[in-house]
Amino acid sequence: MNRIGFTTTLVHRDRRVGMEHGALRAPVHTSVQYGFERVEDLIGVFQGTTKASFNYSRQGTPTTALLEAKITELESGVGSVCFATGMGAISAIFLTLLKAGDHLVASRHIFGNTNSLLGTLQQLGIEVSMVDMTRAQAVADAITPATKMVFTETVANPRTQIADLRGIGSICHQEGLLYVVDNTITSPALFQPVTVGASLVVNSLSKTLSGHGAALGGVVTDTGLFDWSRYVNIAEEYREAVTARQGLLQIRKKALRDMGATLSSEHANQISIGMETLALRVRQSSENAQILAEYLEAHPQVAKVSYPGLLGHPQYRRAQELFQASAWLLSFELRDAARTNEFLNALKVAIKATGLGDTRTLVIPVASTIFWEAGPIARREMDIPDGLIRVSVGLEEIENLIDDFSNAFDALRL
Numbered sequence: 001m002n003r004i005g006f007t008t009t010l011v012h013r014d015r016r017v018g019m020e021h022g023a024l025r026a027p028v029h030t031s032v033q034y035g036f037e038r039v040e041d042l043i044g045v046f047q048g049t050t051k052a053s054f055n056y057s058r059q060g061t062p063t064t065a066l067l068e069a070k071i072t073e074l075e076s077g078v079g080s081v082c083f084a085t086g087m088g089a090i091s092a093i094f095l096t097l098l099k100a101g102d103h104l105v106a107s108r109h110i111f112g113n114t115n116s117l118l119g120t121l122q123q124l125g126i127e128v129s130m131v132d133m134t135r136a137q138a139v140a141d142a143i144t145p146a147t148k149m150v151f152t153e154t155v156a157n158p159r160t161q162i163a164d165l166r167g168i169g170s171i172c173h174q175e176g177l178l179y180v181v182d183n184t185i186t187s188p189a190l191f192q193p194v195t196v197g198a199s200l201v202v203n204s205l206s207k208t209l210s211g212h213g214a215a216l217g218g219v220v221t222d223t224g225l226f227d228w229s230r231y232v233n234i235a236e237e238y239r240e241a242v243t244a245r246q247g248l249l250q251i252r253k254k255a256l257r258d259m260g261a262t263l264s265s266e267h268a269n270q271i272s273i274g275m276e277t278l279a280l281r282v283r284q285s286s287e288n289a290q291i292l293a294e295y296l297e298a299h300p301q302v303a304k305v306s307y308p309g310l311l312g313h314p315q316y317r318r319a320q321e322l323f324q325a326s327a328w329l330l331s332f333e334l335r336d337a338a339r340t341n342e343f344l345n346a347l348k349v350a351i352k353a354t355g356l357g358d359t360r361t362l363v364i365p366v367a368s369t370i371f372w373e374a375g376p377i378a379r380r381e382m383d384i385p386d387g388l389i390r391v392s393v394g395l396e397e398i399e400n401l402i403d404d405f406s407n408a409f410d411a412l413r414l
């Protein structure tokens with residue numbers, strides 16, 4: 001017998017819990033409060049003795065819980081907590097698991113808003129080293145006695161550098177460090193961070209997991225590999241839980257309950273619907289991206305293309321080894337960088353917009369937008385030249401995308 005696949009799991013998951021009227025899709029629970037027949041049960045929810053019940057929706061609903069269960073299965077983890085956005089999930093990890101005086105090693109090639117958040121952490125007294133994670137040795141070199149956590153993405157945006165995910169996993173395991181992997185660009189359809197030893201996995205649900213640009217969300221998944229009994233920053237009150245639950249329990253209480261970046265049930269439902277086609281969409285958009293990257297690489301007006309599926313990509317072999325496909329994110333520079341805006345204005349199918357992992361192809365000049373606030377020095381350190389164009393490749397017929405880019409190149413020549 002074959003193993004139950006990714007999409008089979010997802011499309012049959014709702015009815016597995018036993019549904020009213022034989023419904024195939026779970027109802028959406030929008031209630032803010034949940035009542036109890038007996039006051040002892042209400043008390044039990046507050047004291048943690050009534051199991052798996054709902055109380056006040058800021059800490060979750062049956063609808064967000066079902067989404068969490070699905071993502072846990074996709075990531076082969078032991079539990080998940082959803083948030084209103086991906087940044088909500090990332091800030092929850094940093095703010096609930098690190099304290100002033102702790103040290104964090106983070107990737108130098110990182111999502112712009114995460115980069116900005118690392119600045120906030122430094123203001124709170126958390127020391128941050130940003131290193132080139134394409135080499136695991138850079139992580140080893142940055143570790144100090146105060147280091148608690150290592151944070152990286154799978155494929156960096158916009159330059160598509162690929163961290164030495166396996167090498168970093170071994171170092172974290174040896175040193176007993178919490179290893180957090182942001183899997184947003186690859187998604188569990190292409191890569192499971194648990195396979196390289198990640199402790200926690202982050203996914204932005206706003207991107208390819210929901211896929212249609214119609215809902216924001218984020219999630220943290222515990223892979224079950226980390227020994228929380230050895231993590232000093234777990235508060236006494238959460239030590240009573242079984243070891244495997246301590247990390248997520250603290251994240252749910254200290255971030256979801258106390259900071260309140262809660263995912264709504266309506267959005268959780270929207271994300272669940274979108275996720276049913278995740279594997280199909282990612283396969284198609286990755287195939288489109290490969291063809292578009294090869295087209296751009298061969299084009300005389302293009303100076304450089306960054307895409308992990310190209311033989312010349314510095315981590316081409318690593319991408320082949322780790323991921324099911326090379327994903328849908330690429331970036332490139334025109335030979336005549338001064339004409340970048342003119343080129344982008346000539347595109348008619350690809351949309352000039354921020355955002356990633358949509359059904360539609362989105363293009364953006366990176367230095368003048370997402371990385372503008374970072375300033376020229378940080379941009380140079382992060383290898384982001386002024387003319388860099390990021391493309392999040394969508395599901396359009398590839399001929400239409402190639403025609404669109406080809407017309408825009410022709411327009412430059414006129």
Ligand SMILES: *Cc1c(COP(=O)(O)O)cnc(C)c1O
Pocket residue numbers: 085086087088111114153157182184185204205206207216217218356
């Ligand atoms: C978009 C993104 C995030 C943040 O997700 P939001 O849902 O937009 O808050 C985090 N990490 C990566 C790699 C992203 O691309």
